[in-house]
Amino acid sequence: DVVLTQTPPTLSATIGQSVSISCRSSQSLLHSNGNTYLHWLLQRPGQSPQLLIYLVSRLESGVPNRFSGSGSGTDFTLKISGVEAEDLGVYYCVQGTHAHTFGAGTKLELK
Amino acid sequence: QVQLKETGPGLVQPTQTLSITCTVSGFSLTSYYMQWVRQTPGKGLEWMGFIRSGGSTEYNSEFKSRLSISRDTSKNQVFLKMNSLKTEDTGVYYCARGYFDFWGPGTMVTVSS
Numbered sequence: 500d501v502v503l504t505q506t507p508p509t510l511s512a513t514i515g516q517s518v519s520i521s522c523r524s525s526q527s528l529l530h531s532n533g534n535t536y537l538h539w540l541l542q543r544p545g546q547s548p549q550l551l552i553y554l555v556s557r558l559e560s561g562v563p564n565r566f567s568g569s570g571s572g573t574d575f576t577l578k579i580s581g582v583e584a585e586d587l588g589v590y591y592c593v594q595g596t597h598a599h600t601f602g603a604g605t606k607l608e609l610k
Numbered sequence: 611q612v613q614l615k616e617t618g619p620g621l622v623q624p625t626q627t628l629s630i631t632c633t634v635s636g637f638s639l640t641s642y643y644m645q646w647v648r649q650t651p652g653k654g655l656e657w658m659g660f661i662r663s664g665g666s667t668e669y670n671s672e673f674k675s676r677l678s679i680s681r682d683t684s685k686n687q688v689f690l691k692m693n694s695l696k697t698e699d700t701g702v703y704y705c706a707r708g709y710f711d712f713w714g715p716g717t718m719v720t721v722s723s
Contacts, residue, residue, distance in 0.1 A: 500671070535707075536712060538709055540710060547704060547713040547714065547715055547716055548655070548706075548710065548713055549708065549713070550710050550711045553709045553711070554709075555720075559711060576676075591655055593655075593657070593710065595709070598657070598668065598670060598671075599645070599657035599660075599670075600654065600657065601647075601654065601655040601657060603654055604654060604655070
């Protein structure tokens with residue numbers, strides 16, 4: 500089974516600071532059809548997760564463009580360029596190339 | 611607009627069967643995969659399985675022997691059934707669409723006698 504390792508587990512940031520979260524896969528997530536099924540979600544306290552980025556780098560409709568995704572193969576990164584208060588919560592990467600697996604999450608909190 | 615809502619029993623006894631219904635609106639089940647995901651204190655977010663737009667299914671091997679996903683397209687409903695429940699199955703159960711672009715609010719399931 501594919502394991503997704505997210506780092507760091509906790510991230511403390513000030514408003515306006517830029518931060519990055521890493522998601523490393525135990526296997527390449529490049530599918531034989533050419534797509535890489537790696538997505539990023541945010542779960543705010545008390546809410547369901549919401550999709551931020553899909554297929555590595557595509558911004559979901561309605562998501563602010565301070566969020567960006569990059570990477571390939573086994574290494575992926577979510578970047579937030581200028582954290583805002585509404586960004587606090589737990590970020591998850593999820594892969595859909597080999598069945599589906601979620602990362603353990605990265606909690607973003609205010610410093 | 612797109613909406614999903616899970617309906618479950620709340621409390622289930624150990625060894626019994628869990629049944630949850632996901633009712634959707636704003637899109638067709640014949641056009642999208644539908645996923646089931648649960649969130650437990652012990653394991654965080656866990657993918658359970660999905661049903662494809664064509665009706666075939668795929669399951670997480672951890673649940674495969676006791677999990678079944680089905681649907682009724684005429685009622686816009688997707689169903690999760692899991693048997694032989696244990697206390698570790700306590701958590702919030704979500705349905706989500708496709709690439710996880712829409713989620714239901716989740717339904718809390720407590721497994722306890």
